[in-house]
Each structure stands twice: as structure tokens, then as C-alpha cells.
Amino acid sequence: MSKEFLPFTRPSIDEETIAGVAEVLRSGWISSGPQVRDFEARLSAYFGGRPVRTLSSATGALEIGLALAGVGAGDEVITTPLSWVATANVIVRAGARPVFVDVDAQTRNIDVALVEAAVTPRTRALLPVDLAGLPVDRGRLNAIARAHRLRVVEDAAQSMGASWQGERIGAIGDLVSISFHANKNLTTAEGGCLVVNDADEARQCELWRLQGVERFADGNLDVTLAGGKHNMTDIAARIGIGQLARLEEFNARRHALARHYFECFDRSLGCELPVEDFTNSNWHMFQIVLPSQVERGAFIAQMQAAGIGVGVHYPAIHLLTLYRQMGFRPGEFPIAEHIGRGIATLPLFPAMETEDVERVCEQAARTLKALSGRPRAASRSAR
């Protein structure tokens, strides 16, 4: 695909899955039904037998996770300023206040060493994010949660198939939210799931995801909480079943391509590369931070003109208008701000060819040299 436009990501949906979806469409039952139950059983097996409930998005999973954790008005939730805005929006929507803690410059995840100092009597939960599929240190994070009796609602949206010290993300931890959005390592087009601790939480999750409705054998129903509408369709679940069967293969391919990026990317260009983690990460994204003298908009435009898609994941959340209106200010989380200004997501998806990585690296080098004016300056190589 060397001459075609190379997007930064693209889902891999096989013919068997497409045929399976067609079967669901012809079956007469297209909303939540047997495919959802089947997908949930497979997910539960994947997560070591823990109860799992599918949802129409991970945003919904986070909202329900916060509800199960008892987060409400006046509470504080500690999280990262460097994530998709859903991470913080769900806290605001719960009536709580996001308490941002700056990220670590290498992992780009919440700096676990700074978390404890952010705990107050109002803190109810920790909401960590595994940016690009590189897991936050679960050992240290969960120890802080235990010491302060906090719930942990993991925004593991990007870390399907990642692990922490040999244990699968989702198979460990408290409440774990995972996304099946079109760009994620496993997709159902839109969708997500919440891994919970026990049957009672699973039941509560079912209420929160569908209007709080409880149905009885005699046909009557009752409602005890104002649930939302977050159920997954059988159409989506059937896509997920096809994807789950290939997840290991997809993630192995992502690993191989990421390794090739490290082999090919010119380290003298002054970019910050991601952590070279080939044990825990699922390589959801390969992200570089551009040298500060390079204007990201120009880099993206020139890469685009050369047939290569580059994404931005993500600008720092606290600098978005809503969060500035809540009182957050530039300069509060300088590492997240630096990364948020310069981060660029290079193409990485299972159907990519090895040569595509080489093409991206060569074009990035040409573009960066043109934009930075001083190619290969020694002073810029050490960062």
C-alpha cells in the first residue's frame, strides 16, 4: 500500500466477522441479546473469570464505574490531565471535581509518585489512564488506594490486551473500563465494557446501563435508580467476538511494527520517543513528541500532503475552555502541557506493512529537517 494514503489507524474486520454480522442482521434480533451474552462470557473468560458487562461506549462504562464507586457531588477524583477528554468529563458529569496530577515525562501517564500528595478528605477514587496502552504502575497505584481506602476506576480504554507484570489489565484491579471504539485495539465500531468485582456490582451495572429497569417473571417491572441507555447491540457484540479471537495476533503485529519504528526512527531529529516497553504495553499507539521549535500543525499538514496520516492524542485537558472555566490554568501541569503541545501519533495498525513504517520514518525525517531549519544539530539530539 506504499502509494495509497496511510491513515494513523484503521480497523481490521475479517470476512468471517462480516458474515457473522450479516447473520445477526437477518436473525430478527439486532439489539442486546444472545450475541451480547456470548461476547460477555468470552470477555469474562479473557479477564480470568471476573464479571464483565458490555456497554455502548467506554464513556458509559466510566460513568457507571464512578456510580458503582459511589462518586457524587462534592467528591474529588484524582486523574491525569493527558488523556481523551472523556476521562475528565465523566468526573464532572458525576458532579465531582477532577483533581489533576501531572504526568511522568517518559511514560506520559499520571506520575504515581505525586498521587499521594493530591489525596484529600474529599478524595473518593483514583482514575488512571494507560496512555497508548502503556499501563500505569498498578502495584504502586493500588497500594495508595488501599492505604487511603479509595476506589480505583481504571480508564483502560486503550489497554485491551496489555498487562502489568504478567497479569492482564482487566484481570486485576478494581473497576476496569475498556473501550471498543473504532480506533482501539479491539473494536465493535462503538462500544466498551466494565469489569467489576462481583455479581452484585454486575447487577448494579445492568441497572445503570438500561434505565434502572428490573423485570419480573410475571411481566411486571420496577425501577429503583435513574439508569441511562448504555446497552450494546448484538450487531456490535458479533463484531467484538470476531475481534477477540484475533486480539493476540493483532497485538503481536502492533509490537512488531513498534519495534521496527524504534529501528528506523532517526533519533537525531530531536523527537521524544515512547518508552520501549515490549512486555506490558499493547502498543495501541506509537507517539512522538516533536521538538518544541517545530510547529505541529505544519508537521501534520506536510505529512498529510505526503500521504501519511498523523493524529493528536491529546492536548492537555485542563487547558480546554470548560476546564479553564473551572479554574485550571496554564503552567499547572507543565509536563502534560509540553507533551500535549508536541505529541503526534504516527500510523500503527495491524494491517500495516513493515515498509509502511520505513516510509513514515523517512518522511518524518524529511519533514522535520525542513521544518526545524537546522538539520541534525548536535544540540537537539540529546533530549
Ligand SMILES: *Cc1c(COP(=O)(O)O)cnc(C)c1O
Ligand atoms: C477512547 C477513550 C475513551 C472513551 O471511549 P469511548 O468508547 O469512545 O467512549 C476514554 N478514555 C480514553 C483514554 C480513550 O482513549
